[in-house]
Amino acid sequence: MAHPTGAHIVxxxxxDLGVRVLFGIVGIPVVEIAEEAINLGIRFIGFRNEQxxxxxxxxxxxxxxxxxxxLVVGGPGVLHAMAGIGNSHANAFPxxxxxxxxxxxxxxxxxxxxxxxxxxxxxHTKLAIRPPSLEEIPGVITSAFRTSWYGRPGTGFVDLPxxxxxxxxxxxxxxxxxxxxxxxxxxxxDEAKLSQIIQLLKSAKAPLVVIGKGAxxxxxxxxxxxxxxxxxxxxxxxxxxxxxxxxxxPLNTASARSAALKEADVVLIIGARxxxxxxxxxxxxxxxxxxxxxxxxxxxxxxxxxxTASLGLVGDLAAIVPQLxxxxxGWHFNCAPxxxxxxxxxxxxxxxxxxxxxxxxxKTPMTYAxxxxxxxxxxxxxxxxxxxxxxxxxxxxxxMDISRSIFNVEHPRLRLDAGTHATMGVGLGxxxxxxxxxxxTSPEGHAGSARRKKxxxxxxxxxxxFSAMEVETMARYGMDVLIFVINNSGVYHGDSDNADxxxxxxxxxxxxxxxxxxxxxxxxxxxxxxxxxxxxxxGLGHLVRTEEExxxxxxxxxxxxxxxxxxxxxxAGKGAKLEFGWQASRKKGKGAKL
Numbered sequence: 001m002a003h004p005t006g007a008h009i010v011x012x013x014x015x016d017l018g019v020r021v022l023f024g025i026v027g028i029p030v031v032e033i034a035e036e037a038i039n040l041g042i043r044f045i046g047f048r049n050e051q052x053x054x055x056x057x058x059x060x061x062x063x064x065x066x067x068x069x070x071l072v073v074g075g076p077g078v079l080h081a082m083a084g085i086g087n088s089h090a091n092a093f094p095x096x097x098x099x100x101x102x103x104x105x106x107x108x109x110x111x112x113x114x115x116x117x118x119x120x121x122x123x124h125t126k127l128a129i130r131p132p133s134l135e136e137i138p139g140v141i142t143s144a145f146r147t148s149w150y151g152r153p154g155t156g157f158v159d160l161p162x163x164x165x166x167x168x169x170x171x172x173x174x175x176x177x178x179x180x181x182x183x184x185x186x187x188x189x190d191e192a193k194l195s196q197i198i199q200l201l202k203s204a205k206a207p208l209v210v211i212g213k214g215a216x217x218x219x220x221x222x223x224x225x226x227x228x229x230x231x232x233x234x235x236x237x238x239x240x241x242x243x244x245x246x247x248x249x250p251l252n253t254a255s256a257r258s259a260a261l262k263e264a265d266v267v268l269i270i271g272a273r274x275x276x277x278x279x280x281x282x283x284x285x286x287x288x289x290x291x292x293x294x295x296x297x298x299x300x301x302x303x304x305x306x307x308t309a310s311l312g313l314v315g316d317l318a319a320i321v322p323q324l325x326x327x328x329x330g331w332h333f334n335c336a337p338x339x340x341x342x343x344x345x346x347x348x349x350x351x352x353x354x355x356x357x358x359x360x361x362x363k364t365p366m367t368y369a370x371x372x373x374x375x376x377x378x379x380x381x382x383x384x385x386x387x388x389x390x391x392x393x394x395x396x397x398x399x400m401d402i403s404r405s406i407f408n409v410e411h412p413r414l415r416l417d418a419g420t421h422a423t424m425g426v427g428l429g430x431x432x433x434x435x436x437x438x439x440x441t442s443p444e445g446h447a448g449s450a451r452r453k454k455x456x457x458x459x460x461x462x463x464x465x466f467s468a469m470e471v472e473t474m475a476r477y478g479m480d481v482l483i484f485v486i487n488n489s490g491v492y493h494g495d496s497d498n499a500d501x502x503x504x505x506x507x508x509x510x511x512x513x514x515x516x517x518x519x520x521x522x523x524x525x526x527x528x529x530x531x532x533x534x535x536x537x538x539g540l541g542h543l544v545r546t547e548e549e550x551x552x553x554x555x556x557x558x559x560x561x562x563x564x565x566x567x568x569x570x571x572a573g574k575g576a577k578l579e580f581g582w583q584a585s586r587k588k589g590k591g592a593k594l
Contacts, residue, residue: 003168006134009175010098010160011036013138014069016178017145020444021436023057024071025050028112029162030100033071045436045477047429048469050077054084054097055429055467056436061094062217063413063437064444067148067156068094074101074159075113078120083425085124085155090421092214094153096145097125103163121157130159134169138178150184152298153217186316188323189295197268197293197311198327201231204266206287206340207333208253209233212272213240213419214296216412220244220317224270227325232332234344236260238272239400239417243409243447248385251335254405256347261286263340269294271317274305275420281307295320355405365545365571368398368486372406372458374547375484378554379456385410388448391434392416395427396460398493398573399486403458411448418463425466428483431455432470435479454558457483461524462491468533474563475537482557483565485530491522494572502526531567539563 004012010033014022022044026034034044047053050072060068072081078099088095102111121128127147131140137160144156169175201207215224221244228235234251237244245252253260261279267290272278274292279285281292292307295317302312313320335341359373383389388411394400395418409415416430437445438453447453464485474481488494489502496502502519503526509518531541539562542553550568557564 003170004172004175005032005036006137006160006164006167007032007036009134009137009169010141010165011040011042013141013178015040015042016138016180017142018066018180019069020442021045021060021440022069022071023047023053023060023433025053025073025077026071027073027077027100029165030071030073030098030160032165033098033160043436043440045432045473047432047473049467050080051083051425052429052432052467052470052473054081054095055087055423055426056433057097058084058088058091058093058095059416059426059430059433060437061088061148061153062091062213062416063434065217065219066094066444067096067145067153068433069096069098071098072100073113074099074117075115077113078115078117082121082124083423085121085157087419087421087423087426088148088153088155089124090423091419092153092217094149095155096141096148097155097157098141099157099159100165101130101159101161104161105163117157117159121155125155125157128157128159130161131164134164134167135174136176137164139176142178142181146181149181152301184316186319187314188319189313189315193311193313194320194323194327197313198324200266200291200293200311201233201268201324201328202331204333205338206263206265207233208260208264208267209235210238210267210269210272210278211235211241211244212238212270214271215241215244215317216271218271218297218317219412220271220321221412223318223321223325227321230325230332231328232335233268234260234333234335234341238277239404240415240419241272242415243412246386246410247408248410253344253348255351256344258285259344259347263287263343264290266290267292270321271295273301273420274307277420281305359406362547363571365569366547366550367571368402369406370547371486371550371568371570372403374550375458375554376407378551379558382555382558383450383454386448387450388414389450389453390414391431391438391453391455392458393427393431393434393455394418394458395424396458396463396486397491398488399458399460399463407458413445413447414453424463427457427459427463428467428470428474431457431481431483432473432477432479435474435481439479455479455481457481459483459485461485461487461489461528461530464530465524468530471533471539471563471565472537475534475539478561479563480561481563482554482560483534483563485565485567486570487527487530487567488570488572489526489528490524490572493522493574493576495520495523495574496526497572497574499526527569529567531565534563534565537563539565542566543569545569
């Protein structure tokens, strides 16, 4: 038997840890690791940019509940992949990042792509480490894998110098064995504090359970559904918490979000954080007298907000929620005579009527609401939401914000968006991760009864531009992703109503005389032909302007076995104010105007 190389040892360690998919971009010397991994049966998905690859690996960790693995070259590859590290940290997604580096004997001499990645990444990862020898590679990779996963998830980083990757081991018996990492132990709650919280819930006149993406990641939906059903507690999902409880559930307050926040007196937060997405728990969005109870895997998270520190429960949702259910056995919140629930129902009726009214507006170019209504109706006719056959990936300011409440999700881990960092550019990487998690040869993701899932991207034209070349990645690996690019020719909104107007503004911008009235900072190209990217890669492309064209393209794209980009021209929104409702403002009750 030939002496094993470091690359082979790395690949064997990944295989023995149960890694089935490896995301990344190869180059010298990590290409040898990728090739060894492929030879061992690990699927390698090669991207066009390390940023998208690292986003995909982090999302794969979220969808499967185990660390996603990304492989990149050293130096600039690591710098590009730092986007995924930030995404992993902000969203608490488990990520194992492996990177090559220059030969150890050339450190400090200006070696090829030399970078002290350990020093750079230590503040941003849970563990950044370099194997001291080839024999110890398996133990180091296992340690980084486990650290990224246990406790609050984050990133484990392993630096792999070229001389370790390309070196050989004389005696195979000297190589450390790789042992599978068991699931993290599940810890329950302190009984005394649990008893106090149970009494608070029983005494509440306006209880509210907030369900975040941490609940989806922990795969605690069975326990949470049992808890909500038995205790009859109204709930509010965060954008990526949708589906832990079905959106169609009668106790879902999402359609009356503002009313629920303002009136709730006891709030139980499950797998979410009191950050900007939940307005920090502050008035006037929230009832100033509300009592907050937070369950989180990390005590550090409870310390972030003074409103949750005293009533926080540290532990695993899958262990603590059943404790709450048992403690509340025989009790349920009486919704029928509750003024709180009456207000929520009335508010929901008004908001849903308003949303329906917006969806019925007929004009050319089409509105966002009308476009999403047509897409939803068509997709639901092809795949009923209760089957869980569609994964929605959404990014872009207007696209993400408006579509969030339109597309129902009945099962967890079927909606991905820009997340806690509001990161634009994650969409196509996330879509590739979802396809790999649910539709691979040995899928590790599960949600709903439909085994195979159609991945549907709802992309603003600005957001799509961050990683548009990953359409080629999808085409290369036969991923039948359906991508809608909502094209208003701008960031937030466009600044022209027709091509002649846009061209006149462009002429002023490019003029050497510096004329006023040129393109604004939010301008993008006028009605760019994004669909041609898919066509150029062997996929399907549709440019649509009418309802009939949109319905036909949606149906054809859903049924296609190739990647499909549907370029949907919508109203530009010229002259509209830039507002972001989530953003805190100095003036209470108002979102920031940008």
